[in-house]
Every structure is written in C-alpha cells, then in structure tokens.
Amino acid sequence: MQTLRAVTPQPPIATLLVQTESLRTSNHPQFQRLLEVLHQQIPRMSAHERWQLRYLDAYQASFEGDYANAETMLRDIIDHSGDSILMTKASAVLMNDMGSSKRYTEAFELANRLVADLPKMQDQLTRFQVLFYLSQLLKSAGQYDLAANYARDMMQMLPAGETSCKPQAMLLHVFHESHQLTSTTPELQQGIEICQNAGEPVITDSLWLIKGSLYLDEERPDKAVALLQHIAPGIRSNPNYYNTLYLRLKLAQGYWKLGEDDQAREAALDVLATASPDDVNEALRDAYEVLYHVEKKHGNVTAALSYYERYVAQNIGYLNDVSARTLAYDVAQQHMLAQKLETEKLSKQNSMLRLQQALAAKTIETGRLYIVLLLVVLASVIYWLFRLKRSQLHFKQQARLDGLTGIFNHQHFISEARRALHLLERKQGSACLVFIDLDYFKQINDTHGHAIGDAVLKHTVAISKQLLRTNDLFGRLGGEEFGILLFECSPGQGAAIADRIRTAIESTPINIEGRVIMFSASIGLASTQTSGHDLQRLCRDADAALYRAKHIGRNRVIAHTELGEHTKVLDAGNMGQ
Numbered sequence: 162m163q164t165l166r167a168v169t170p171q172p173p174i175a176t177l178l179v180q181t182e183s184l185r186t187s188n189h190p191q192f193q194r195l196l197e198v199l200h201q202q203i204p205r206m207s208a209h210e211r212w213q214l215r216y217l218d219a220y221q222a223s224f225e226g227d228y229a230n231a232e233t234m235l236r237d238i239i240d241h242s243g244d245s246i247l248m249t250k251a252s253a254v255l256m257n258d259m260g261s262s263k264r265y266t267e268a269f270e271l272a273n274r275l276v277a278d279l280p281k282m283q284d285q286l287t288r289f290q291v292l293f294y295l296s297q298l299l300k301s302a303g304q305y306d307l308a309a310n311y312a313r314d315m316m317q318m319l320p321a322g323e324t325s326c327k328p329q330a331m332l333l334h335v336f337h338e339s340h341q342l343t344s345t346t347p348e349l350q351q352g353i354e355i356c357q358n359a360g361e362p363v364i365t366d367s368l369w370l371i372k373g374s375l376y377l378d379e380e381r382p383d384k385a386v387a388l389l390q391h392i393a394p395g396i397r398s399n400p401n402y403y404n405t406l407y408l409r410l411k412l413a414q415g416y417w418k419l420g421e422d423d424q425a426r427e428a429a430l431d432v433l434a435t436a437s438p439d440d441v442n443e444a445l446r447d448a449y450e451v452l453y454h455v456e457k458k459h460g461n462v463t464a465a466l467s468y469y470e471r472y473v474a475q476n477i478g479y480l481n482d483v484s485a486r487t488l489a490y491d492v493a494q495q496h497m498l499a500q501k502l503e504t505e506k507l508s509k510q511n512s513m514l515r516l517q518q519a520l521a522a523k524t525i526e527t528g529r530l531y532i533v534l535l536l537v538v539l540a541s542v543i544y545w546l547f548r549l550k551r552s553q554l555h556f557k558q559q560a561r562l563d564g565l566t567g568i569f570n571h572q573h574f575i576s577e578a579r580r581a582l583h584l585l586e587r588k589q590g591s592a593c594l595v596f597i598d599l600d601y602f603k604q605i606n607d608t609h610g611h612a613i614g615d616a617v618l619k620h621t622v623a624i625s626k627q628l629l630r631t632n633d634l635f636g637r638l639g640g641e642e643f644g645i646l647l648f649e650c651s652p653g654q655g656a657a658i659a660d661r662i663r664t665a666i667e668s669t670p671i672n673i674e675g676r677v678i679m680f681s682a683s684i685g686l687a688s689t690q691t692s693g694h695d696l697q698r699l700c701r702d703a704d705a706a707l708y709r710a711k712h713i714g715r716n717r718v719i720a721h722t723e724l725g726e727h728t729k730v731l732d733a734g735n736m737g738q
C-alpha cells in the first residue's frame with residue numbers, strides 16, 4: 162500500500178470508488194486493496210462518497226460470507242442513504258445474500274420488489290447488477306426460463322465497462338443446471354473465451370468447472386481430471402469459495418472414476434474442509450458419496466457406513482433445500498399475485514372514487530353554472546324591469562309635460578293645482594292663480610313664422626321660470642296662454658310677482674335669426690283669499706281679470722280684486738260670449 166501511494170499519484174476519490182467497484186468480480190484481491198486505500202480517505206470524503214464506500218464494504222462482507230454484518234450495512238444504505246441507485250444496488254446484494262443464507266421467502270419478496278422497479282431503473286450498471294442477481298436467484302429456484310430471460314436482458318443493455326461475459330456465463334450456468342449442455346456445446350467454449358478476454362478469471366474458472374463436470378457426466382474422467390488439474394493453479398491464485406469447492410469435488414469424482422482412490426479420498430476430504438461443518442449442499446453430499454464408495458471398496462465398513470449416513474443426511478438436507486427454494490418462490494409469486502389483485506382492486510376503487518369525485522365536482526360546477534345563469538337572468542330581468550320602469554316614468558312624465566315648453570300641460574296643471582288647493586284649504590294656506598296670455602301673438606306668427614312663434618313661447622317660459630320658486634306650479638294652458646299657481650301668497654305678493662313677470666317679458670325681447678322681436682303679455686290674477694280654494698272659481702276669476710287686462714289695453718296685470726262689481730259682471734258676461 163505504501164508503495165502504491167509513493168509511486169502513483171492518488172486518483173480523485175470518486176474515480177477510485179468507481180474503479181474499486183468495477184474490480185469486484187474480475188480482480189477481487191485488487192478490490193480489497195483499493196478498499197483499504199479508500200478507508201484511509203474517509204476524512205476527505207463527501208457524505209455521498211461515504212455511502213458508496215459503505216456499499217463496497219457491505220459487498221466485501223457479503224463476499225466473505227459475513228451476511229449479518231453485510232445486512233446491517235445494506236439496510237442502513239437502503240433506509241438512510243437517500244440515493245436511489247445505491248438503495249437499489251444494496252437491495253440486490255441483500256437479496257443475493259438472503260438466497261445464499263437460505264432465507265428464500267425474504268429473498269423472493271425482495272426480488273419481486275426489484276422486478277417491479279426494473280422499468281424505473283435508469284442507471285444501466287445498477288440495472289445490469291440487479292438482473293444478474295435476479296437471474297442467479299431464479300436459477301436456484303429452478304426457474305430456468307426466467308433466469309435465462311434475465312441473463313438475455315443483461316446482454317441487451319451492456320453498461321459502459323461491462324462485456325457480455327457475465328450474462329453469457331449466467332446463461333451457461335442456467336443451461337448446465339437444466340441439463341442443456343454437453344462438453345462440446347460451442348457456446349460453452351465461446352463463453353470461456355469471452356470471459357478470458359474480459360479479464361474475469363473467477364467467472365472463466367466457473368465455466369471451466371462446468372466443462373469438467375460435463376466430461377464426468379459423459380464418462381470421460383481422464384479429460385475431466387486433466388482439465389481440472391490445468392485450471393487448479395488459477396483457482397488457487399483467484400480464490401473463490403464455490404470454485405474452490407467444486408474444483409475439489411470434481412477432482413474427487415474424477416479420481417474415483419479413474420480408480421485413483423487415495424487422490425479421490427484426499428480431494429473429497431478437501432471438500433469437507435472447505436465447507437462449514439453444518440453446511441448442507443450438493444457438493445458436500447457428493448463428497449460424502451465419493452468417500453463412502455472409496456471406504457466401502459477398501460472394506461472400511463465403519464467409515465463407509467458413517468459416510469453413507471452423512472451422505473443420506475446431506476441428500477435429504479439438499480433435497481429439502483431445493484424444495485424450500487421452490488416453495489419460497491411459489492409463495493412469493495402467490496403474494497405478488499395477491500398484491501397485484503389487491504392493487505388492481507384498490508386501483509379500481511380509486512378510479513371509482515376519482516369518478517365519483519369528478520362527478521361531484523361536475524355537479525358543483527353545474528350548480529354554480531345554474532346559479533350564475535340564474536343571477537344573469539335575474540340581473541337581466543331587473544335591468545329590463547328598470548328600463549321598463551324608466552321608460553314608463555319617462556312616458557308618464559312626457560304625458561304630463563307640454564311637448565314644446567317642457568312645463569306641465571293643461572291637464573296635469575289643473576289636476577296638480579286642484580290637489581294642491583285641496584291641501585292648502587285644509588291647512589288654511591293661501592295661493593294666487595296667475596293667467597298669462599301673450600299679446601298679439603297671432604301677429605308674431607304671421608310676421609315671423611310659426612317656428613319663431615314657438616321660440617317666443619319657449620322664451621316666455623324661460624323668463625317666467627327665473628322669477629318663480631321651485632314649488633310653484635307652472636303649466637301651459639293652451640296656445641299662448643300660461644297658468645301659474647303661487648303658494649303661500651297674498652293678493653299683493655301675487656300682483657307683485659305677476660308684474661315682475663310681465664316686466665321681464667316686455668323688457669327681454671327675443672333675438673333670433675338676426676331679428677329682435679319685442680312682445681308683451683297680459684296677466685290676470687286671482688287669490689284664494691278672495692276667491693276661495695275652489696279651482697273652478699279661481700280660474701274663472703283669474704280669467705276675468707285677464708280678460709279685463711286685454712280689454713283695457715294689454716301689457717298689464719289686473720287682479721280680480723281690482724274689478725268693480727259691475728266690471729266683474731260685464732267681464733263675466735264677455736267671457737261668456
């Protein structure tokens with residue numbers, strides 16, 4: 162390690178981590194060395210790099226068969242790293258360890274979760290590793306077709322830095338276990354060459370061991386032993402538990418078939434020494450079988466019987482283990498199916514719920530729409546009612562007003578005057594009725610035209626209005642004759658107002674179309690104080706006074722009170738004519 166640091170400059174931690182991971186299977190001794198180097202770099206590592214190192218440590222623990230320690234680290238990564246790639250890789254290693262430590266049910270349940278996550282896995286290396294472990298687990302459960310499919314999937318998307326060695330080797334192991342290989346199958350030799358070229362000695366050796374095993378099956382022990390002896394040094398320099406175990410077993414079987422009993426015994430005992438005493442596996446079973454045959458052949462009955470008993474125990478254990486794997490796979494599949502059904506049921510319920518919610522939302526929306534529609538209709542109705550009312554009022558107003566001058570027309574003036582006098586009579590209030598009649602108006606029309614006559618009428622109203630209070634009633638009684646009802650007014654006050662109007666008319670000629678037209682008005686006045694509150698009487702008296710004003714020379718105001726009794730009678734007589 163010292164030499165490494167002294168000679169080569171240290172690559173960045175991130176590069177070192179990637180490099181170390183890539184050596185996991187191809188050069189495990191170097192992997193371990195780099196792992197040590199990485200541990201010295203811990204103080205300089207980021208949190209994410211520490212999680213990556215923890216994953217490599219977990220892999221190393223798992224490689225050494227320390228599954229408990231590996232599981233603690235892997236679960237820590239899954240629960241706390243927050244890195245989805247590392248979490249998936251850790252799950253895959255954990256699944257593999259569970260399979261190796263015979264926790265098949267948990268392994269297959271984890272496998273189901275990983276399979277479900279496969280479509281989401283973006284990182285190609287992670288996907289490659291997951292597929293590798295899945296294939297391995299399914300092979301152990303006798304699910305050869307599925308295992309082969311996953312191996313082929315691996316080949317479809319090789320990540321950068323990977324060759325087809327691993328998927329090819331996995332496929333060959335599947336074919337071997339499902340008895341689809343012979344020692345001459347071309348793919349076997351191709352696989353060996355691919356893995357040799359890829360620099361994967363451990364995997365290459367595992368394929369050589371398949372070839373050796375096939376020679377034995379084909380009753381060619383000489384070829385098998387020669388091959389095994391040839392690859393033995395390589396396996397010793399790249400130690401791997403399974404390769405070591407199977408090299409020794411196949412040698413034991415080969416020697417036995419060749420009749421080299423001592424070497425067969427020695428190799429079989431080596432198998433027992435490699436495995437743990439309480440292991441149950443195919444290799445131990447077959448090693449005990451070899452030992453049994455050897456001892457039996459040499460008449461060592463006691464030893465033979467003992468080995469035979471262990472052989473039987475291993476065989477039962479092995480068969481139990483095989484059925485445990487198959488059963489665990491079936492159970493996991495059933496769970497997955499049940500979960501799938503439950504998920505489908507839930508998703509159906511969810512879609513029902515969503516539909517109901519959508520329906521409820523639509524109902525609310527429709528309700529809101531109706532309310533809005535109703536409000537719009539209501540607003541329109543109110544608007545049209547308002548317009549109708551306004552035009553009604555307008556027409557009503559129009560019907561009350563004189564079209565030319567805009568003051569009350571005859572009918573409305575009379576009815577308003579009657580109503581007002583009625584009220585005044587009750588509270589004993591006074592009023593004056595003033596009748597105004599323009600003098601020689603016919604001449605104005607004849608001289609200047611009817612339109613100018615109209616203008617004179619409007620001018621008269623405008624002048625008079627300026628001298629009236631807002632509550633006085635002012636109306637056009639017809640032609641060029643106007644009526645005014647002055648409230649709270651004595652005969653004297655009435656005469657004064659009437660004269661102010663007359664003076665204003667006389668002194669305010671109309672200037673129109675370049676012509677100045679002078680005109681005057683005669684005014685008759687009646688008061689409630691002398692005539693009472695009866696409108697008819699008041700009108701008659703005001704009219705008599707007006708008649709008098711016209712009669713005695715026009716452009717003057719005559720109050721009914723000014724008329725002598727004789728005049729009153731005369732005037733009344735004239736009015737009657």
Ligand SMILES: Nc1nc2c(ncn2[C@@H]2O[C@H](COP(=O)(O)OP(=O)(O)OP(=O)(O)O)[C@@H](O)[C@H]2O)c(=O)[nH]1
Nearest residue numbers: 599600601602603604606611612614615639640641
């Ligand atoms: N321009 C115009 N003339 C009108 C209107 N209503 C009535 N007249 C005219 O007013 C004139 C009234 O004439 P007379 O009743 O003879 O009264 P006068 O000419 O004013 O004479 P005296 O009242 O006796 O001074 C008529 O020629 C009507 O045609 C109107 O709305 N516009």
